[in-house]
Amino acid sequence: MYGLVNRAIQGLVVEKFGQDKWRRICERAELQQTNFVAMDAYDDAITYALVGAASAELELDAAAVLEAFGEYWTVYTIDEGYGSLLSMMGDTLEEFLDNLDSMHARVGATMPQLVPPSFEREPRPDGSSVLHYRSDRAGLAPMVLGLLRGLAKRFTVDLEIEHLEPDGSDHERFLVRVR
Template sequence: MYGIVNKAIQDLITETFGEDKWDAVKEKSAVDIDFFLSNEPYDDDVTYKLAEAAAEVLGISVGDVLQAFGEWWVLKTGKEKYGGLMESGGNNLKEFLVNLPLFHNRIMLMYPKLTPPEFKVSNIEENSIHVHYHSKREGLQEFVRGLMSGLGKMYEVDTVVELLQSRNDGSTHEIFKVTW
């Protein structure tokens, strides 16, 4: 993953819990990187170690860390770093989710070494949609749930994000039902 991801985890922890918690996370994770360069790729293992250490230091599950990070990514990192791109995704949550399959195509122009997930949508209804998440990376479904929740907050609509299908249960990909 690119350094911007790890930097965003650092920002989430320092701004929400304090610099001392970040120092504890870094120590617990044994990640020996003083600062993350946003446009540089890092081994995925760095991100996983940070998430696991954050869960231990904060006394919450890794899933809760990933979900909080997903919301943070949309509401803070996305708005600050990619404001125009986020705004061009749609005028409301439904439009953004329908356009989501094209979103990473634009991101890849900025990050050419990116290995992005693939999103597809189905079952498009007035107040719900199914979002299919395909990725080579495992263990990030709660991050995706957080992204969907963060998008709901960005568009100021109450959302429920339900996991309908998971690779943990032997499926080929995750399917989320997002209802608003």
């Protein structure tokens, strides 16, 4: 993944737990280098190693780390200069969710090696939506939960989020309902 992601993990850890914890997480992850360049692409294994080491060092489930990371990402990207892109993608949560793929496509214009996820929002008659999440990567569904929490804050809505049980399809599904 792009260095932007690894830098965001660093930002989250340093902000919440301090510089020393980040140093220990890097040691535990046994990485050759930890000075990530936002616009350089790195092996996904580095990101997974950082999440694993953070989980061990902070004594949190990897899912909890990913969830916190997803929520952090929705503000970190604003600080990193993507605020206007985010603003262009919708005035409501629903519209924003509909535009996630075109948003990542725009990000891909400056990050040619981007391997983005794909999202599809399926509106339901009761006003809720099923968000379909497809990825080439494994295990990142908890990050989506955190992202949705962060987006709920962004759009100041009280959002009920449910990670739906597998239905035999090839992707993950989330039920989202504005209360």
